[in-house]
Structure formats: C-alpha cells, structure tokens
Amino acid sequence: MESNDCFICKRISMIQEGISPYFVAELKTGYVVIGDYQYFRGYTLFLCKEHKTELQFLNESLKIVFLTEMSKVAEAVYNAFKPYKLNYELLGNGQGGSHMHWHIYPRRENDTTIQGPVWCLDRELMYSEKVKPTESELKDMKIKLFNELQKVTTIIKKGDF
Numbered sequence: 001m002e003s004n005d006c007f008i009c010k011r012i013s014m015i016q017e018g019i020s021p022y023f024v025a026e027l028k029t030g031y032v033v034i035g036d037y038q039y040f041r042g043y044t045l046f047l048c049k050e051h052k053t054e055l056q057f058l059n060e061s062l063k064i065v066f067l068t069e070m071s072k073v074a075e076a077v078y079n080a081f082k083p084y085k086l087n088y089e090l091l092g093n094g095q096g097g098s099h100m101h102w103h104i105y106p107r108r109e110n111d112t113t114i115q116g117p118v119w120c121l122d123r124e125l126m127y128s129e130k131v132k133p134t135e136s137e138l139k140d141m142k143i144k145l146f147n148e149l150q151k152v153t154t155i156i157k158k159g160d161f
Contacts, residue, residue, distance in 0.1 A: 006051060006098075006099045007099070008047055008048075008051075008099035008100075008101050009051055009099060011031075011033070011047060012031060012047060012049070015031050015033070018160070020033065020159075021135075021138065022034045022035070022036060022138070022142075023159040023160075024044075024142050024145050024146050024149070024158075024159045025145075025146055025149050025155045025156075025157065025158055025159060026155070026156040026157035027046075027069045027072075027073075027153060027154070027155065027156060028065055028069065028154070028156065029048060029049055029050075029062060029065050029066040029069050030046050030047050030048050030049050030066065030069060030070075031046070031047045031049070032044060032045075032046055032073055032145070032149065033045050033047065034133070034138060034141050034142055034145065035103075036132065037126060037127050037128070037131045037132055038131050038132070038133050038137075038141075039121070039125065039126045039127075039128075039131040040105045040106055040107065040108075040111065040118060041081060041106060041108075041141075042077055042080060042081030042083065042106040042141065042145075043103070043104070043105055043106065044073065044077045044104045044145065045101050045102060045103055045104070046069070046070050046073045046101065046102040046104065047099070047101045048066060048099065048100040048101060050062070050100075051099050052099070052100050053092055053098040053099070053100065054092075054100070055067075055090075055100070069153060070088075070102050070104075072149070072152045072153040073102070073104060073149070073153070074086055074088060074104050075148075075152050076145055076148035076149040076151070076152055076153070077104050077106060077145065077148075078106070079148040079151075079152075080141075080144040080145045080147070080148040081106045081141075081144070081145075082106075083106030083107050083108055084107055084108050084109045085106075085107040086104060086105065086106060086107065087103075087104075087105040087107055087117065087118060088102060088103070088104055088105075089102070089103040089105070089117070089118075090102050090103075091103070103118075105118050139161050142159060142161045143161055146158060146159070146161070
C-alpha cells in the first residue's frame with residue numbers, strides 16, 4: 001500500500017511512470033536504483049515494493065525472497081564497482097521515511113578521514129552537487145550494475161539506458 005507522504009513511495013511512482021533517471025532494474029520484491037549522490041562510487045539502493053516499515057511485517061515467503069534479492073543486489077554492486085568492502089543499511093528513520101529500503105555502499109580504503117558508518121561523514125560533503133553523477137557517469141554505472149544483476153538474479157524490468 002502506497003503512502004502519499006512517503007519519499008520512497010514517491011520514488012517508486014517515478015519508476016513506474018518511467019521518469020526516474022536512477023532506475024536500474026525491477027526485481028520480484030523491489031527496485032534497484034543508483035543513489036542520487038555518489039560520494040561512495042556505486043552507491044545503490046534496493047527499495048521494497050511493499051510499503052512496510054520492518055522486516056517482520058512481510059509475510060515469511062516474501063521476506064525470504066526480499067532478503068535473498070538484497071544479497072544478490074549487493075553481489076552485483078560488489079562485482080560492478082570492485083570495492084574493498086560493502087556497507088549495508090536498512091534504517092527507515094531518516095529523511096527517506098520508514099518505507100523499507102536498503103542502502104548498499106561500496107567502500108574503498110581511505111575513502112573517508114574517519115572510521116565508521118557513512119553517516120559519520122559530513123552531510124554537506126556526502127550530498128554535495130560535486131558528487132552527483134553526470135548523465136554519462138550515471139548511464140555507465142547503470143549499465144555496469146545491470147550487467148552484473150543479470151548474472152545473479154531474475155530481472156522483471158530494465159531501466160532506460
């Protein structure tokens with residue numbers, strides 16, 4: 001069920017309307033999108049199709065598929081962007097709203113001056129216009145990620161690129 005004031009539901013509506021520039025692929029339980037800001041090159045999100053706030057609110061079979069698909073998305077991110085490490089986060093209490101969505105951050109050695117989660121980084125730096133991908137960079141990232149997704153999971157629909 002969609003929520004009118006949910007940021008993630010609005011993003012999903014944009015995907016369904018064909019107007020999301022960040023959309024990579026639709027899977028059975030969610031949508032794969034490249035993050036708007038790329039301080040962490042290859043930053044990807046996996047948006048749950050259902051407007052649920054917690055994993056335990058998914059029925060058991062859907063939960064298993066959702067978690068499996070998330071791990072496959074992470075595998076594709078890893079293979080596409082060759083990080084040193086991946087960070088995974090399912091928060092739901094920030095600006096994005098409580099709609100379940102995974103953040104998958106490719107990390108590189110010395111990518112920040114501080115140790116810890118990405119949220120310790122200065123938000124002005126992390127969300128700077130300087131780290132927004134150009135149209136050609138975004139297309140390249142989407143193609144790389146899509147090609148790796150094809151190897152590890154079943155894609156229902158491909159983004160425009």
